[in-house]
Amino acid sequence: MKRRGMIILAVAVGLGLGGLVVSLNLSPTKRQSLRIYVHDRKQALGLEPSRRDLDHMQRMSGLTDVSNVSCRHCHGIKLAQLPWNQPRRRHPTPGGMVVSPDGAALYVALADLNQVIEIDTITRDLKRRVPVPGQPTGLAIDSAGERLFVTCRDDDVVARITTAGLELTGSAPVGIGPVGVGFAPTRNGDRLIVANTGSGDVSVIDADSMTELTRVKTGRDPYGVTTSPDGRHGLVASRLAELSSTDTAPATELTIIDLERTRAIKRLPLASAHLSESVALNPDRGWVLTPMVRVRNLIPITQVARGWVMSSGIALAQLDGSEPVQMPLDEANAYFADPADLVVHPAGHRAYVASGGGDVVTVIDLDQMFAWVEQASPTDRQRAIHNLELAGDYVVARIPTRRNPTRLALSPDGDTLYVAERLEDSILLIDTRSNTVAGRIELGDGGSSDPVRRGERLFTLAARTFQGQFSCRSCHPDGHVDGLNYDFDGDGIGDNMLDNRSLQGLAGTWPYKWNGQNPSLAVQCGPRFAKVLMRTDPFSEAELKDLVAFIESMPPARARSAHLTELTPAESRGRDIFFATHTPDGREIPRDRQCHHCHAPPLYTSRMKTDVGSRGPTTRIDRLDTPHLLGVGASAPYLHDGRARSLEELWTLYQTNDLHGVSSYMNKHQLNDLVEFLKTL
């Protein structure tokens, strides 16, 4: 009673102050803020809204019952105030690493600090650092050890640094979101290949002139690259599966590129594989190795045990393009999630895999593994990834690391393995002769006092799922999408196959889930999530707070080149269509069918449930959450069940009676323009 009295008093004071301020001739914006405030307080107290407010809410929402509608569904959001737009603490987080050909220096990209550093491998001291703007991510070094090449993921460039002076000496524009980079001395000159994650291609760069020679289409989200020692081949591993129907097993692409002819010569599908973030070559045997997650998204998630949702492995392929073999890294009751990087020892007998979710480096006896593959029947090869007894035959050691080992580098003699412990700001040194820890280079304090850092540690930690089978990141690489649909059994087996949604740019876009039932991220990631997916204890309240802090710190994905500053003519025309209230011939578009009505800026969502005629054969409800559109161009597929493989398909294949915005008047050029605008959001 006392608390209630205090609330009423506060509201009364608020109302009084409000009236006072109104009498002081407030600006329209401030007056609106005041109205929202007063309305919120009345709603909190269970009081009826005024007739004027009711009319406004019914008219704008298109709903008769507005009991669940608040002013804040449409008002009061400012992008500048969202967590992902706030300054945040930066960490010396180790990313891409490369060792100089003489083994004397280790170069490390610190994406968060926009620096590349040089570490003396003998003294293990930091020798020099060079500022590299634009989130330096991937590193490569030329054969002579004179030039470093750095991908700048935010700026869409690859930069060149001299090792002598550690100075930037040039850069080349590339595709969207470059990550992996490889150096190849070809007969036609020194070449770089750069994996452009956002544009789904690789740039082939002349390393001397730093000019882009060509772009070669790859699989979705190309990430890891390597080159053959003779400079003839470039190998590209892609993270996301090609878009297919919801009943078809996904497949990622391993692309083999002829670097002299600068074109793809093999496109090897890796069945049901995704999140391949690295690729390595065993030149003596001609095997290409890429770590991968074997996903089982077509099966209802009735259980997690026995790799029912996903398991980890290595895909083996031959340069000649024969059918790849997938070998398990996991065992029946022990899983090593998120295999992020793989390197092969120069002698060719061992491979090392960093499990970013499992905090382990797995040492593989390649002789044993290849021996098994070579004697196996085609059927056994095909089933190998499902056999969780196999790894015991070729896994030599599992070496524990600190949190989130994601990048590996071997010294030229192969005796020392450097492991980037990403979320601890440290580099682990492993003596590969004994498979023991040889030391650690501390780059910072680990950032444990930063809730965003703590949240990311939870987000990437597989130990919070049953037997460590996967982490949040396993389905949300970089907090984004994996492009797959899943069938959770919490709502019935076979019902509601659901498209995975991006967590980037999510702050302020409540409610969550496709049915819009979760009012906050803390609820979304809470006990129900633990029951349905983690199959373990739920996150504690403090952990949830950190996890939400991390998720809300992620800005929206980017589907547009950083080199474009202003809207193109097509994008401008598309913007006009998006905000149109009338068709070009003057007919009025009903308010609730105007794009910006439901997808209202600045988040491009009304945060209400809407029926856009997308109900599918297994969908139980018509009205679904209106997704925000920030980064929408990078988050295919679309609709709640992922049936639309592109933005175009939303209106060419899956539009029903103009329920999803009036599009029947558009010609193909207008539709293209609209899509181009959406990709700018």
Place this chain on the structure above:
Amino acid sequence: MNPAPNPDHNEGIRRRIFRRRGAALGLATVLLALAGGVGCRPSVPDEFLVLTQTPRAVPAAFSPKDTLDLLYPPGSRIVLVTPGSDGMRATVLSASLHAAGGAVVAPSGDRVLFSGKATPKSEWQIFECPLRRALPVARTAMPGGAMGPIYLPDGRIGFSSPVPLPGHDLSGPGRPELYAQRPGEAKTRRLTFGLAGALEATLLRDGRILFVSGGSAYAAITNQSLFTINSDGTEITAFAAQHDGRVRIRRPRESPEGRVVFLSSDLSAAGLEGRLEQVLAARPFSSREAITATDAARFRAAEPAGDDRILVTAEGFNEGDSFGVYALDPKEHARSAFECIFDDPEWHEVEVAVRPPGSKPMGRLSTVDESMSIGRLLCLDVNHFGDLPRPEGATAKSVRFLSPTPEGAIEWLGEVPVQVDGSFLVEIPANTLLGLETLDEAGRVIRRLPPSFWVRPGENRSCVGCHEPHSSCPENRRPLAVKVPALKVGASPADLAQRPGVTQ
């Protein structure tokens, strides 16, 4: 342990170890303590042992009524042993009871659960006792008694009930099942449903309950093997030793470094001792091995020590020696020297328990919905036989569900059709032991799974195929069965014919 000693052992392990530990007065201290000479203990130290001691001599007139009487004859007791400044100190925790044994220590390290018998005529029940000096409190009142307690991650305790009769083969009436009970509540929840007994439960680090069962009581398979369930009784799963012959398995325990150690003996052997074996928790089906080089069954218990070693209770090396507590390194195998940790010559130390080493086992939110009476079973491809030979030309067209009657006969619950891809999704009665037969077009049985699994209310259970390999993941394929509503076992053929989407 191989008690055949090397020459270094001639002096007797017991005396050597006490000398090594600088505890020459240890035995005297122990005896003094047991005689009541131990004073007030302010707190429980981190390092301690909880022992089950049995008398060296059992009254000739004593006739065991059940298996616990056999294991823990009158006078058996639970003893807390701690290192003190003046040697090992011991305190009897079960002094108020007629007999006690089978202690487990809480993860918090401040309490123990054990089986106890208040009077010669009373039944065995589960007692709990703080490690500070206190009297044990009965936690269960199960008809037929209770045994084999464990602490579950959510604070409940688990146990088996009833206590089987001596020589009981774990099948048939009177077989023990696993139960869970919240402290302070009388209501118990049954977790297993008649596989063929459920005994010797222990908690794995991933939160599952590992237990010993007799296999299938309905398939003439009488060997004991290891199974797991979740702490709510869901996902009954074979763990190890299902195909390893006629063995009896006792006291499985998981170590922090991922081994499950246990004792095994021939099913027909009369003794209480067993061989010391282990499997790797990561791949238990392909890693079973003996820890000691001999097959001599001389061990009564094994417990991970938390430092890569195993604590075992075993007979001493000399004729007439009592059972004592020893430590050994499982990686050393036969070369290992057994280090005597504790041995009171007046008693047999037959079991040892320590504070569970390593991190706390993972918990789990239950998926059981007690308001429901059914669960669902999804089979991805009933025509997938794994490594087993597939009968030529045999393709399953339907599945028949079986369940045992209280009289022990097998009852047909009904048939459901199989989709063309071999999948089926069916609603089945919960908390009921079930088996199934796959039938070809003419109704002939292709394969038969005897009653050996169950679902809990609301549980969604899956299998890859018919007798799939135990360590096999499924193919990533959308089963046709999930595109239509789940079928009900027992639906009439007319009902089934009207079901939409059955493509068979």
